[in-house]
C-alpha cells in the first residue's frame with residue numbers, strides 16, 4: 661500500500677511511539693501530525709481543558725548555564741513562552757512558573773502544580789557539557805519516585821496522579837515529538853529525581869532542549885525558527901499525552 665508522504669511519515673512516527681509506549685494510537689493525533697503546523701484546537705477539551713504548568717528553568721540571580729554567548733535563563737523563558745502559545749492554541753490552559761527574569765525556588769515551581777490542580781508539568785532547560793565538547797541533542801527527564809512532599813500535597817481521593825506510569829510515558833511522548841520536530845539527536849528519556857519534577861503532584865518532565873556548549877547546536881538555538889520547532893514538539897508531546905490520558909479515563 662502506498663501512502664501520501666505526510667501520512668507515511670506520520671505512520672512511522674506513530675508506530676515508533678506505539679512501540680515506545682506499548683500502546684495504540686488515535687486518529688485524532690494522526691491528524692495533528694502535519695509538520696510545523698500549529699496544533700489544532702481539541703474539541704474534547706472545550707468544557708474543562710486540562711491545565712499545564714510550564715516552567716522556564718532558572719531566572720533572576722540564577723542564570724543557569726552560560727556558553728557561546730547564550731545564557732540559559734533567557735533561552736528557557738523564550739522557549740517556555742513559545743510552548744505556552746502552542747498549548748493555548750490547542751485549547752489547553754497554561755500557568756507559567758515565571759513570565760519574567762524572576763527567581764523561584766524549585767519547591768515554589770513544583771507547588772504550582774498542586775495550587776492549580778495541573779494535569780501536567782513541563783520544565784524547560786538547556787544542557788551543557790565541558791567547554792569545546794561536541795555533545796549535542798535533546799533528552800527528557802522524569803522522576804522515578806515522587807517526593808514525599810508531593811505525595812502529601814495530593815488530597816485523598818484526588819484524581820491527580822504522578823508516577824503511576826504517567827511520567828515515563830509523558831517523557832517518551834515529549835522526547836519523541838520534540839526530536840521529530842527538530843531533527844535533533846535523540847538522547848532518549850532518563851529517570852532522575854530532579855527536585856522540580858519529583859515534587860510536582862502531576863506527571864512531570866524536564867526537557868533539556870539542547871547543548872549550549874556545542875557551537876553548532878547553540879547556533880541553531882539562537883534561531884527563533886528553531887526554538888519554534890522545539891516548542892511545537894514539546895506542545896505536541898504534552899497534547900498527545902493528555903489526549904491519551906483522557907481516552908484512558910473515558911474508556912475505563
Ligand SMILES: [Zn+2]
Nearest residue numbers: 717724785786
Ligand atoms: Zn538548567
